[in-house]
Amino acid sequence: MFSMMISGSVHGVDGRAIAVEVDIASGLPQVNIVGLPDPAVRESIDRVRAALRNCGFVFPLERVTINLAPADLRKEGTAFDLAIAAGILAASGQLPGELFAGMLLIGELALDGAVRPVPGVLAMVEQARRAGIGRVMLPAGNVAEAALIGGMERFALTHLDELGAPGRPRDWAPLRRAADLACAGVPGEANATAPPREGGEAGGCGDYGDVIGQPIAKRALLIAAAGRHNILLSGPPGTGKTMLVRRLPGILPDLTEQEALEVTKIYSAAGQLPAGVSSLIRERPFRSPHHTISTGGLIGGGTIPKPGEVTLAHRGVLFLDELPEFSRQALEVLRQPLEDRFVTIARARxxxxxxxxxxxAASMNPCPCGYWGHDSVTDDRSCHCTSVQIARYRAKLSGPLLDRIDMQIEVPRPASYDMPNGEMTTAMMREKVAAARERQEARRRMTGIDWNGDLSGAALRRTARLSKDSSLLLREAFDTMGISLRAHDRVLKLARTIADVEERDTIDPEHIAEAIQYRKLDLQS
Ligand SMILES: [Zn+2]
Incomplete structure (x- = not known):
């Protein structure tokens, strides 16, 4: 007898429907699984066999063929267990196949028949919903996550024996009630989920109002956040570069509904959603991988690739502390996501x-020891690096990477008389960012571009709107400082954002002058 069940898998961060076909024919007892399964999928047979037996079902002693379609898609993981078990029960006549008609089946089985949660459920359920599937049976531990996609009838399974016994299917209404109960608080916007940080570090990033001094750095970070410009902070150790950057998520605008779904799907696919998640991730991600990270860890890796740090930082901030310490290959692979806003990873099939x-956001010391250019009378620490060492250190940042960083600022040591000032708190900065964001929103119809940081060419020139004095100033700076055409465009983009922060439609000379200040490295070289 033959049966077909619907299951799902995750490809990249998107769900794919997988048909699980089971055929049982008379012959010597034998099980074949085809359709590009990885070892975990092959082992599924052993788990399903034990789980069925331990729940009072029979594993057929005949020729069992299991096909996972489409055949050209490599299948991995343990999420097909439930669909394979259901397929065998239906094909062997132990349960009526109609029970599972039009139902997405996801879940890993333990040997005793317990049903365990799997990663990537959100993406699978979302895809199924779009394909018109209206029912899903899944592990109780994944129900809340599945409930983030509305309009589905959900059945929560904790144990395979809840399906019934051979020839005697149980009433599944309690499974549906269990699912509804588990997601009673969903969508629970009150307890918005925060994206997990690397290393299990807790969220909460502090307030800019507590930062001593650094008015220029704070202003620069405000502008970077307002136009989503990439930013590099350079300065000696102990000036609080890291602390300044870590406060960035607090001033970024809220995720839109669509963005929240995108981000949550990524964390679901990476298997990093907190257990029992009851809402979409509402905070922008902040990732700060250590400089020893591999290129695979950064852009995603594995035979069936999982999201890397650049994807976990999607719609948020990627912070690379001590930028020149990262390997040359790691810095090299950053170019594609910075340019295209996505990464592609090629595998055999x-x-x-x-x-x-x-x-x-990135930070660096001005030289290997960190004290170059910051010798002071009151401080006996001074730079002993040779000019060759300094040149080699800076040369690690390739031109093409620096080209993608709109703002480069110096963060000096705070003076001893600097005090925390309440003039720039996170709440106030956030408000300014939101206002600048609205102005960009309004222009999007004209440009098709979300953030000033992504403006270029014709779109940039259309939106720049320079006053006459500004054009003159820009031309003059262009001529006297010998800045390149690329740097010219970057100054223009930044000036656009500064004008937006100041809620001005036209770019005034002071906006141009401030933007030039943020191009430290162009001026030095
Ligand atoms: Zn030094």
Whole structure:
């Protein structure tokens, strides 16, 4: 007898429907599984066999063939267990196949028949919903996550024996009630989920109002956040570069509904959603991988690739502390996401595409020891690096990478008389960012571009709107400082954002002058 069940898998960060076909024919007892399964999928047979037996069902002693379609898609993981078990029960006549008609089946089985949660449920359920599937049976531990996609009838399974016994299917209404009960608080916007940080670090990033001094750096970070410009902070150790950047998520605008779904799907696919998640992730992600990270960890890796840090930072901030300490290959692979806003990873049979639209914030010391150019009378620490060492250190940042960083600022040591000032708190900065964001929103119809940081060419020139004095000033700076055409465009983009922060339609000379200040490295070289 033959049966077909619907299951799902995750490709990149998107769900794919997988048909699980089971055929049982007379012959010597034998099980074949085809359709590009990885070892975990092959082992599924052993789990399903034990689980069925331990729940009072029979594993057929005949020729069992299991096909996972489409055949050209590599299948991995343990999420097909439930669909394979259901397929065998239906094909062997132990339960009526109609029970599972039009139902997405996801779940890993333990040997005793317990049903365990799996990663990527959100993406699978979302895809199924779009394909018109209206019912899903899944592990109780994944129900809340599945409930983030509305309009589905959900059945929560904790144990395989809840399906019934051979020839005697149980009433599944309690499974549906259990699911509804588990997601009673959903969508629970009150307890919005925060994206997990790397290393299990807790969220909460502090307030800019507590930062001592650094008015210029704070202003620069405000502008970077307002136009989503990539930013590089340079300065000696102990000036609080890291602390300044870590406060960035607090001033970024809220995720839109669509963005929240995108981000939550990514964390679901990466298996990093907190257990019992009851709402979409509402905070912008902040990722700060250590400089020893591999290129695979950064852009995604594995035989079936999982999201890397550039994807986990999607719609948020990727912070690279001590930028020149990262390997040359790691810095090199950053170019594609910075340019295209996605990464592609090629494998033998498929190309995977991951979204990676993030704001890059980076920090560096001015030289290997960190004290170059910051010798002071009151401080006996001074730089002993040779000019060759300094040149080699800076040369690690390639031109093409620096080209993608709109703002480069110096963060000096705070003076001893600096005090925390309440003039720029996170709440006030956030308000300014939101206002600048609205002005960009309004222009999007004209440009098709979300953030000033992504403006270029014709779109940039259309939106720049320079006053006459500004044009003159820009031309003059262009001539006297010998800045390149690329740097010219970057100054223009930044000036657009500064004008937006000041709620001005036209770019005034002071906006141009401030923007030039943020191009430290162009002026030095
Ligand atoms: Zn030094």
């Amino acid at each position: 498929a190309v995977f595409r991951f979204p990676s639209s993030f704001m890059l």
